Amino acid sequence: MTLRRRLMEARRRGLILLTDLDGTLAPIVDRPRAARLSQRARRILVRLARHARARVGIVSGRSLPTLRRLVRVPDAAYAGCHGLEIAWRAVRFRHPRAVALSPLLQRVTHRLRRKTSRYSGVLVEPKGLTVSLHYRLADPRIVPTLRSIVREIVTRAPALEVLAGKKVLELRPHLAWGKGKAVRLMRDLLAKSLEGRAPLTVYLGDDETDEEAFRALRGRAVCVAVGRRRTRAAYRLGGPAAVEKLLAWLADALEGADVSR
Ligand SMILES: [Mg+2]
The missing domain is CATH 3.30.70.1020 (Trehalose-6-phosphate phosphatase related protein; domain 2)
Structure with missing residues (x-):
């Protein structure tokens, strides 16, 4: 089944979009401080996060404050330091160890x-x-x-x-806690806030650490690897530009636009 066809289920079930930042939503740059999310990508994420039947979570190796400053999408959930710290609405989690x-x-x-x-x-x-x-x-x-x-x-x-x-x-x-456990926690947290049927979960990521998330979400999410490498994800996109295009399409689909073309 094509990725878009698979994602159409989100219209019926609602959506939880979990995604990495660097190399996935934003191109990797020489100096990590120079990384930026494009205006267009941010607008699309804002649309998705605002949708009554969708939730957005950003998962990254960056620290939580840096991640929020770079992404700035209101009502998104954020997981920093590969999930050692998570923030969403009133929920705050920092791994005690x-x-x-x-x-x-x-x-x-x-x-x-x-x-x-x-x-x-x-x-x-x-x-x-x-x-x-x-x-x-x-x-x-x-x-x-x-x-x-x-x-x-x-x-x-x-x-x-x-x-x-x-x-x-x-x-x-050195803990038995990484992106894998963090994304499951995040998914459960976000799913609880959505009414109705089990929402379609999507995870996008470009790096080795994202493989941990793909493994943890196997059978529970649509996993999309970004860039060229060996992966256990079922789907693959070329880079941040392709991700942006897909998310724009997904926002249109959720908002009920005719996306069948
Ligand atoms: Mg990355």
Whole structure:
């Protein structure tokens, strides 16, 4: 069945749209601070989040405050630090073990800064409950050195683990909690607020961490991988431009427009 045909079920059942941000809704940029959601993409998300029978949740490795500032869609649910923190309406969740480990994470952030400061193009981004080491702008020859610095730090702080993403190494609390558990929590939270039949859940994501979400939602959601890579998702889109187009179509479909063309 084509993706659009599958998504038409949302007209009857209602919709929960869960999506990653970087590489999915917005193109990946050299400096993470420069990332932007296009005006058009934001307007589409606002339309979806406002719809009486739809809910929108944004799931990202970024910190919750940064995520909200970048997305700015009222009434969307937000999951930051790969789901270690979740906010929606009056609901606030911060993983208690992760909160307890934040002093350790601060010390680790200092160590990481000290050990990487001599390399140009390397950026340490503290996110509260996790810390990222970005190397998109660094000389590729230093990447093995960066990896061993991070490995050494984690050996001394076994309560943390390393997660490798696109040109980023992330240190986070070693917990049985990731995007997978977070998206299920988010989906249940959002579904409860919708009346009637079980809403159609859709998850879109472009990175390794999103595979965790695809696995957790198998059989429960329409999973869409963005970009080229091996994936367990049933559907695939080329990039943020294709995502924007699909979401515009979906908003039209939910609003009852004739989208059969
Ligand atoms: Mg991403």
